[in-house]
Amino acid sequence: MGRALALITTIIKKDLVSELRAKESVVTMVTFSVLILVLFSMAFEPSRETVREILPGLIWMSLIFSGILGLNRTYARERFNDCLIGILSSPIAPYHIYIGKAASSLVQLFIVEIITFPLYFVFYDLEIDGSLGILLLTMLLGSVGFILVGTFLAALTSSLRSKEALLPVILFPLLVPVLLASIEATSAIFAGLTLNQYLPWLKLILVYDLVFLVVPLLLFDYLMEVD
Amino acid sequence: MIEGINLSKTYGNRNVLRDISLMIPKGEFTAVLGPNGAGKSTLLKILALISKPDSGEVKIGKQSFVNLKGELKRKIGILSHSSFLYPELTAYENLRFYGRLYDVRHLEEQIISVIKKVGLLLALNEPVYTFSRGMLQRLSIARALIHSPEVIFLDEPFTGLDQQGISLLQDVLKDLKSSQKTILMVTHSFEQGMEDIDRILIINKGQIAADFPTENLQSGDLKRIYFEKVAS
Numbered sequence: 001m002g003r004a005l006a007l008i009t010t011i012i013k014k015d016l017v018s019e020l021r022a023k024e025s026v027v028t029m030v031t032f033s034v035l036i037l038v039l040f041s042m043a044f045e046p047s048r049e050t051v052r053e054i055l056p057g058l059i060w061m062s063l064i065f066s067g068i069l070g071l072n073r074t075y076a077r078e079r080f081n082d083c084l085i086g087i088l089s090s091p092i093a094p095y096h097i098y099i100g101k102a103a104s105s106l107v108q109l110f111i112v113e114i115i116t117f118p119l120y121f122v123f124y125d126l127e128i129d130g131s132l133g134i135l136l137l138t139m140l141l142g143s144v145g146f147i148l149v150g151t152f153l154a155a156l157t158s159s160l161r162s163k164e165a166l167l168p169v170i171l172f173p174l175l176v177p178v179l180l181a182s183i184e185a186t187s188a189i190f191a192g193l194t195l196n197q198y199l200p201w202l203k204l205i206l207v208y209d210l211v212f213l214v215v216p217l218l219l220f221d222y223l224m225e226v227d
Numbered sequence: 228m229i230e231g232i233n234l235s236k237t238y239g240n241r242n243v244l245r246d247i248s249l250m251i252p253k254g255e256f257t258a259v260l261g262p263n264g265a266g267k268s269t270l271l272k273i274l275a276l277i278s279k280p281d282s283g284e285v286k287i288g289k290q291s292f293v294n295l296k297g298e299l300k301r302k303i304g305i306l307s308h309s310s311f312l313y314p315e316l317t318a319y320e321n322l323r324f325y326g327r328l329y330d331v332r333h334l335e336e337q338i339i340s341v342i343k344k345v346g347l348l349l350a351l352n353e354p355v356y357t358f359s360r361g362m363l364q365r366l367s368i369a370r371a372l373i374h375s376p377e378v379i380f381l382d383e384p385f386t387g388l389d390q391q392g393i394s395l396l397q398d399v400l401k402d403l404k405s406s407q408k409t410i411l412m413v414t415h416s417f418e419q420g421m422e423d424i425d426r427i428l429i430i431n432k433g434q435i436a437a438d439f440p441t442e443n444l445q446s447g448d449l450k451r452i453y454f455e456k457v458a459s
Contacts, residue, residue, distance in 0.1 A: 003330065010327040014313065014320075021315035021354070077313070086311025086370070089277045090328035091297040225279060 007092050011100025016107060018077060025073045026108050029066040033116040036062040041123040055124060056186035060179060062116070064146060067109050068168050071150040074101050075158035084224075094224040095217045102151040109143050129192025138189065141205045142182030145212060149174050152216035155223045178208045228253050229274055229378055229409060234283035236269050236433075243269045244280070245433040253377075254407040256400070256423055258414055261430035262457055267413040268382055270430065274411065275305050275380045287378060301329060304376030308386035310367040314356035318347060318366050321355060322373055329374035341369040344402075345395065361392035368399055379403060381412040385419040393419060417449055429456045 019025055040058055044051045078084035087097060117139075120126045128135060153171050157163040181204040188198035229251045236244040243266045251257050261267045272278035274285055276299060287299045305311075312321050319338060326334040342348050345365040350358070358366065364387065371379065381400075385393055397420060403410060404423050412420060421441075427449065429437040436456040 006330075007328065010324060014316070014324050017320065018313055018315045080314070081312055082307065082309035083311050083313060085277055085307070085309070086305075086325070087328065089275060089300065089303065089305050089311075090325065091300040091330075092328055093297070 007096040008100045012104045015104035025070040026111050029070050029112045030115050033062045033066040033112055037119055037123055056183045060183050066112055067146060070105055070108050071154040072164050072167055074105055074154050094220040098216055098220045102147050105151055106147045128190055130189035135189045138185045142178055145178035145205055145209045148212040178205055181205045230286040231274055232284045234273055234280045236280050242433050247435055251409055253409050255425045256404050256410040257426045258412050258424045259428045259430060265430045266433040267430050271380050271382050271413050275303055276300055302377045304371040304379045306371040306384045307382040310363045312355050317352050317354050319351045325370050326373045331374050341372050345369045360387045361389045364388050364392050378409045429453055431457050
């Protein structure tokens with residue numbers, strides 16, 4: 001267990017240091033997210049009630065779209081100089097790579113969330129009637145689900161020629177449950193509903209997270225086979 | 228010792244390897260020659276445990292890779308024409324990364340030892356994207372040796388090297404051979420790195436077309452045998 005954790009940490013550190021130096025993913029993701037929220041604030045009148053209704057969807061969609069930009073880069077770094085073969089030739093299990101990649105992508109998505117989320121208060125005059133703590137928990141669980149399935153599918157498409165176009169096409173249908181549940185839970189928290197009223201959505205996200213933690217662990221060996 | 232038993236591999240309808248068996252004793256330096264598409268690199272990837280054969284078995288020492296894949300990989304080092312290095316990281320960070328994957332003991336001392344061996348001590352903290360092709364390949368040698376492997380696989384290691392790089396790689400190969408490492412090198416070249424070769428395998432159309440020791444081989448014999456076997 002200690003050795004597995006050390007290997008996963010090694011992958012995470014390497015990815016984050018590489019990203020810190022290259023500034024490829026996070027900068028693009030933040031810019032894209034900010035652009036979306038600014039453009040939508042110009043397209044709609046922020047004080048309107050309809051904006052309040054669509055805001056949870058807008059927040060999650062902008063996160064997902066910007067997250068996909070980052071996911072497309074996750075394995076591109078490993079394909080350059082055949083680094084993935086270098087890693088796979090070492091005594092590391094493919095699931096170490098999967099968890100390490102997912103964790104480093106999650107950290108990058110959190111950075112985007114930390115930077116962009118406060119901007120919704122500025123641009124949309126956002127007020128939260130429910131618990132901020134539960135909202136953050138919802139953001140965390142929803143982001144974990146998205147990154148787990150996204151990291152798995154990014155590995156699947158990473159060796160394909162049209163990977164940038166293909167990843168969203170195969171990712172979105174699989175994201176429907178977690179996206180729907182996250183939007184519904186976020187709406188309920190914004191509206192100040194009681195926890196019991198949106199607890200089923202949180203449970204759905206949690207189950208989704210568990211499924212997409214376990215399934216890729218079982219299948220990642222096959223994805224990482226080198227021809 | 229490396230042993231491949233009845234190895235076969237197919238891509239689509241193409242049989243890249245057809246029931247190949249070979250045994251390379253400990254300390255032997257073997258070169259694998261063959262035309263493009265003969266199956267040389269596929270054979271190397273299978274023997275190096277990074278690709279699975281459709282059928283057959285690989286043994287390193289007396290251990291089969293089926294149950295001991297992770298443990299066996301510790302014994303293997305791979306040097307390819309691709310560097311396996313991350314451009315944004317420094318030479319030191321790349322070596323530390325791979326050293327940690329192999330769980331190398333006394334990693335700091337080992338990094339200094341291998342980086343000195345390839346003459347890049349002064350560039351230790353430089354990012355890899357600033358390296359020339361020659362420096363990259365030298366660092367790649369250090370990466371392949373960071374965990375002191377018993378078996379070394381070389382896939383076209385001289386590709387793109389300048390004269391200084393070629394000379395350094397030849398010195399490293401001599402050094403590895405003298406320390407009884409088992410080496411298997413896939414190459415196109417009839418000259419580079421061939422001085423210390425003990426044995427030559429010629430692969431053609433996924434099969435071993437010739438397998439012979441280099442002792443008593445006269446100048447020009449290798450080219451003659453190669454073209455005879457490849458043409459047939």
